[in-house]
Amino acid sequence: xxxxxxxxxxQPIEQDEKNIPLLWAVNNVKxxxxxxxDFTHRAWQFxxxxxxxxxxxVIKPTQIGMTTVMLVKMLHFATFHNVRVMYTLPRxxxxxxxxxxxxxxxxxxxxxxAKNLGSINNVRFKEYARSYLHFMxxxxxxxxxxxxYLVNDEVDMSDVDNLEQYIARLxxxxxxxxxxxxxxxxxxxxxxxxxxxxxxxxxxxKCPACNHYQMLDWNDNVKRIHGEVxxxxxxxxxQLSAAVIQKGSWVAKFPSRKVSGYSVSQMMVTSIPxxxxxxxxxxxxxx
Numbered sequence: 001x002x003x004x005x006x007x008x009x010x011q012p013i014e015q016d017e018k019n020i021p022l023l024w025a026v027n028n029v030k031x032x033x034x035x036x037x038d039f040t041h042r043a044w045q046f047x048x049x050x051x052x053x054x055x056x057x058v059i060k061p062t063q064i065g066m067t068t069v070m071l072v073k074m075l076h077f078a079t080f081h082n083v084r085v086m087y088t089l090p091r092x093x094x095x096x097x098x099x100x101x102x103x104x105x106x107x108x109x110x111x112x113x114a115k116n117l118g119s120i121n122n123v124r125f126k127e128y129a130r131s132y133l134h135f136m137x138x139x140x141x142x143x144x145x146x147x148x149y150l151v152n153d154e155v156d157m158s159d160v161d162n163l164e165q166y167i168a169r170l171x172x173x174x175x176x177x178x179x180x181x182x183x184x185x186x187x188x189x190x191x192x193x194x195x196x197x198x199x200x201x202x203x204x205x206k207c208p209a210c211n212h213y214q215m216l217d218w219n220d221n222v223k224r225i226h227g228e229v230x231x232x233x234x235x236x237x238x239q240l241s242a243a244v245i246q247k248g249s250w251v252a253k254f255p256s257r258k259v260s261g262y263s264v265s266q267m268m269v270t271s272i273p274x275x276x277x278x279x280x281x282x283x284x285x286x287x
Contacts, residue, residue, distance in 0.1 A: 007244045017152055021076040022049035028112035029072055032105040041271040043246040044203055045069060045285065046266065048199045053260035057194045058181040070151050070237040071103060073179070078131035082147035082174060086134040090157040092219075095135045097122045098153075155182035156190035165231065198261025203268050205240060205248035206235035216245070216267050218281075222274060229278040230274055242270035 018026035026037045039045060042065070047067060048058065060066045071087070078085050089095050100123065107113050118127025126133040136142060138158035147169040152158065157256075170176045182191035202215045213236040214220070220234035231240040245268065266272055 017023065017082045019052070020050055021052075021073050022046060024076050024079070025049065025072045029075070029106060030109035031068070032102050032109075034109070041242065041269055044248065044250070044268050047250050048264075049073065051260055053258075054175070054177050055198075055259045056179045057191065057198045057259060057261040058179075058194050059184055059191050059262070060181055061266045062183055064264065064269050066264065067098065067153055068102060068155065070179060070181060071098075071106075074133075074149060074151055075106075075113065075128070077149050077177065078133060078247060079129050079201060081148070081175070082130040082160040083173075084132045084134070084146060085149035085151075086136060086145070086147045086169070087151045087153065087164070088136050088138050088158065088163070090137065090154050090159070092137045093137055094154070095137050096123055099135050130220055136166070138166065142169060142286065144165045145169055146172045148173040151179045151181070153181055155180050155194070156185040157182070172202050194259075195261045195263065196260035197257070199257040200253035201250040201260070202253065203248050203263075204251045205245050205266075207236060207238060207240065208244060209238035210234060210236040212236065214250070215251070216265065218265070218267065221267070222278065224278070229275040231274055243271050 011174050017027065033039065045065075049072075058066060059122060074085050074087060077083065087098070089098060107117060120127040120132075124135050125264070134143075134147075138152075141162055142165050147166075150166065150170055152163060152166065155163070167178065170178060180191060180194055182188065184192045186192070188196070189266065202214055204215050206251040210233060212233055214234050216231075217234070221231050221240065223230060224231040225232070225237075231245065232238060233240060248268075250262065265278055267274075
């Protein structure tokens with residue numbers, strides 16, 4: 001029996017795996033290390049998973065599982081279409097770590113994925129369902145391949161000239177899906193510049209004490225009160241619980257723009273204690 005998936009308001013949604021990538025993922029994909037599909041602390045992932053915009057930009061911190069999200073979105077698209085997809089990372093070692101450490105585990109543990117694997121199955125090139133999957137490093141000039149669905153991971157660490165050539169591989173496609181994700185480095189460069197051209201979605205939460213609707217911000221919402229670090233309302237300074245943060249929603253600054261952009265922060269991953277982020281911030285050198 002297919003498992004129901006709650007919508008953003010907690011109501012059941014139509015059981016349509018082709019048009020709801022997250023529903024397909026929960027029903028068919030087993031995560032590495034047998035990790036459960038648990039969104040208790042990551043409700044903000046729902047919309048990113050199911051966003052079918054052809055031009056998607058995500059600013060992300062490290063180690064929040066966004067690469068896994070994009071891998072699954074890519075596999076979902078390749079399952080239901082006859083396409084050539086490509087996933088890029090900055091270095092050769094990154095590609096080997098991604099494919100051998102994450103993707104191969106998914107294939108081994110997920111019967112629905114494994115049965116779609118064809119005779120071509122190596123680190124760089126896989127025959128999958130009616131599609132082809134390519135995994136490339138941007139440190140080298142791309143091969144002469146037309147691509148329908150392109151994911152550029154860690155944009156800011158990628159070779160700019162080669163990255164532009166990878167993007168040009170979409171020109172002949174009828175689909176032209178292009179996803180860019182990265183941890184930002186320099187203002188107005190790389191992923192930050194790409195996000196600036198998007199609709200710029202941020203995570204907003206509503207304070208249960210004063211009803212103030214606010215964007216989560218490190219400077220405004222992180223307070224140290226009586227020695228305890230916590231998330232607080234920027235207006236009344238009452239504590240914002242993990243449950244309140246997970247009940248937030250994405251709000252676009254420029255909703256009329258065609259590029260779909262998301263700004264993800266570690267504050268949104270409520271399994272990470274704010275004290276831990278505070279301690280880490282004291283150890284970091286400003287760039």
